[in-house]
Amino acid sequence: MRRADRLFLIIHALRGRRTALQARQLAQTLGVSLRTVYRDVADLQLSGVPIEGEAGVGYVLRKGSDIPPLMFSADELEALVVGTRFVRAFAGVRLAESAKTALLKIEAVLPPDLRERAAHTRIFAPVWRDQHQSDFAAMIDRLHAAIVANHVLRLDYRDESGRSSAREIEPLCLSFWGGAWTLGAWCRLRQDFRNFRPDRIDICESTGEICVESAERNLASYLRAVGGSMMDHS
Template identity: 70%
Template sequence: MRRADRLFLIIHALRGRRSAMPARALAETLGVSLRTVYRDVADLQLSGVPIEGEAGVGYVLRKGSDIPPLMFNIDELEALVVGTRFVRAFGGERLGLGAKAALLKIEAVLPPELRERSQRTRIFAPEMSHRIEASGLIDRLHAAIEARRLLRLDYRDKDECITVREVEPLCLAFWGGSWTLGAWCRLREDFRSFRPDRIAALHDTGMTFTDSSARGLDAYLHAAGATR
């Protein structure tokens, strides 16, 4: 966790409390040592954040310095919680970590009754080690899309025959049970959708490509009959 995120969470963990929060509880919430909590709180105090208390006693925001909570209704809150669970399970490691951090920030600024409600939803998306999302492949494809890196795929078709494709990766789409990689295929000179679970080998060519109107994301989505 970045230090900036940690400082943000300390402030919001203290907001609205009537009693001091022990440093140990802050450390457990943030997954850091007591020494780190002491140092961060001291830095916040020196920066003018009105935190009162001390090591061994606990910390609280000075009365009158509270900030208003984020305002979500029950359905909005449940949608956020369930959405982050799905991203954690199916979005790859990078987005999964981002979802965990986002949910922690959201829950940190909720009133107690809404925070408790957010933890009661019974819609789950369990994370499982054998799925493709845990292999790192989705993260590699995501990174290549963002950097516009030309990829070389050893790709299996439905008959298990392998062809080598050079592709310009444009987007990833999740269909509930499987992913597809939307790309411009240089071999076919057309748009194609590739299933990551059929990629036998993935090679970064070291080259990049330029997104163009004729073979970029919008053109791919139009050809696929889809919208953003």
Template identity: 70%
Template sequence: MRRADRLFLIIHALRGRRSALPARSLAETLGVSLRTIYRDVADLQVSGVPIEGEAGVGYMLRKGADIPPLMFNAAELEALVVGTRFVRAFGGERLGVAARAALLKIEAVLPPELRDRSRRTRIFAPVVPGRHETRGPVDRLHAAIEARELLLLDYRDGDDRVTAREVEPLCLAFWGGVWTLGAWCRLRGDFRNFRPDRIARIRETGRSFDDDPARGLDAYLRQVDTC
């Protein structure tokens, strides 16, 4: 996480609070050390942000230093909360961290009654280590899609046979029980879907691929729609 994003999150975590927020809670939420939180808060105070409190006690914004709440109704807010829970449970570590940070930003600027409502929703998506849907390398594939990185996959099919595939990764899709990687497979010369949990190994090629309309994302989606 960039330091600028972390400072922004600290300010938003303190907005609208009636009691001091312990530094340890901030550190656990942002995934940093207590020393980092102490240093960041001190820097914010020096720059003029009206943060009151001290190490070992907690922090809060000076009364009146708040901003108007986001305009969400209860149903919209619950949808956002449930959505971030599902991303944390099924979206891999990278998106899970981002979802947690996004929810923190949202809750930090809500009026108290809506903040309480967001925490009372009874729709859960528990994070279970080793879950079938997240055993595969979702984060690694996500990064390759963004970078248009050509990958070599050792892929295990339903009969446990392993083949080497050189693929152009295009997108990830979650089907409520399993992820699939949509890609152009150079071995088959066609679009294919690969289950991340069946990828035995990802080998980097150090190469990227061009955005070819004939085998790019739009063409893949058109083929999926006609299947």
């Protein structure tokens, strides 16, 4: 977790409390050592954040320095909690970690009744990853990064029948179908839009080339071409 995120979460974990929050609780929530919590709190105090207390006693925000809670309804909050749980379970590692941090930030600024509701929602997406699933999560991260950076990719790809082919593609988007991912892309071999299953990609390498976007090969054109079906027809 970035230091800036930790500092944000410390401030908001203290908001609205009438009793001191122990440093040990902060350390457990943030997944850091007590020494890190002490250092972060000291830095916040030096920068002017009105935190009172000390190591071994606990910390509170000075009265009058509270921050208004986020205006979520109970149902809106539950949707956010469930959504972040699904991202943690099914997305790549980078997005999963970001979802965890985002949820901590959301819960940190909630009033107690909504925080309690968030803690007890009964829709789960258990995170369980063996080595194969960890490798797949890493592949999702790699593809996502290529989409963001507009990198052309070279793939060794197996179709539904197990036949292999070499492809150069311009990646456009990732879609999750509640059990399977697909990568939408412009395929230079087929000279058309295609959908690729990440679990059928044996090798994925960047060519070092940057995609030059055009009206015929951008995301909007891809979405028009697939017509909402996005079936795998590579």
